[in-house]
Amino acid sequence: MEDLKGIIHKNYSKIQHRIHEACLRSQRSTASVRFVAVTKYAHTEWVKALVELGCTQFAESRSQQLDERALQFADHLHWHFIGPLQRNKVRRTITHTSLIHSIDSLKLLSTIGRIAAESGLQPHVLIEVNLSREQNKKGFAPEELLSNWNAICEVPHVRVEGLMTMASHSADPELARPVFRELSQLRDQLQTVSPPSIQLTELSMGMSGDFEIAIEEGSTLIRIGSALYTGLD
Numbered sequence: 001m002e003d004l005k006g007i008i009h010k011n012y013s014k015i016q017h018r019i020h021e022a023c024l025r026s027q028r029s030t031a032s033v034r035f036v037a038v039t040k041y042a043h044t045e046w047v048k049a050l051v052e053l054g055c056t057q058f059a060e061s062r063s064q065q066l067d068e069r070a071l072q073f074a075d076h077l078h079w080h081f082i083g084p085l086q087r088n089k090v091r092r093t094i095t096h097t098s099l100i101h102s103i104d105s106l107k108l109l110s111t112i113g114r115i116a117a118e119s120g121l122q123p124h125v126l127i128e129v130n131l132s133r134e135q136n137k138k139g140f141a142p143e144e145l146l147s148n149w150n151a152i153c154e155v156p157h158v159r160v161e162g163l164m165t166m167a168s169h170s171a172d173p174e175l176a177r178p179v180f181r182e183l184s185q186l187r188d189q190l191q192t193v194s195p196p197s198i199q200l201t202e203l204s205m206g207m208s209g210d211f212e213i214a215i216e217e218g219s220t221l222i223r224i225g226s227a228l229y230t231g232l233d
């Protein structure tokens with residue numbers, strides 16, 4: 001029977017190989033794609049195994065678990081927040097987070113800016129876009145994002161670094177390609193109407209089922225959960 005570390009190591013190596021191949025296909029350097037290990041369903045032991053393998057970027061979707069883990073693990077790790085952020089959790093979350101991927105309203109962004117000012121911080125954030133147009137998905141609709149963009153750019157004490165999206169879950173990852181392409185085009189369009197202080201360098205797109213397509217379409221941050229834990233329970 002393989003041990004926990006062995007299983008995670010094997011999964012991790014396979015994913016790294018697939019990232020490498022996708023980068024080769026799209027003539028990108030592997031350094032241009034940041035690997036973020038999603039640990040929302042992972043036991044602490046699994047997170048420890050990932051740290052031992054050299055992972056430094058982790059993502060949580062609940063502020064409480066992010067808080068606990070950021071305090072529990074060593075300082076050199078970076079924690080990303082990828083879930084719905086309640087306004088009363090903002091203060092705690094921004095102190096432990098390297099990047100918040102899931103800004104889904106101007107109101108949330110303004111709250112973050114206000115609390116960041118009080119705390120002397122400047123959180124880095126991404127704007128979540130709902131391109132699959134599913135009712136149950138969070139994020140700005142593209143039209144809504146365009147009409148709110150000036151106001152987003154004016155929120156002080158935050159650094160908007162790019163966009164995030166989730167494609168619909170499907171057995172065929174190719175179906176995600178148009179969604180990822182649209183996010184990249186939307187980023188280009190928004191960049192042309194942004195002040196020079198805003199540089200939209202990040203595209204957070206691609207999960208276990210579709211990260212290779214996302215890399216081919218320009219993703220700079222892939223968020224991988226379940227593929228890391230295949231074979232564990």
Ligand SMILES: *Cc1c(COP(=O)(O)O)cnc(C)c1O
Pocket residue numbers: 038040061082083166207208209223224225226227
């Ligand atoms: C859970 C989650 C992921 C990881 O999904 P997997 O399919 O398990 O890789 C990525 N992004 C977000 C926003 C998530 O909530």
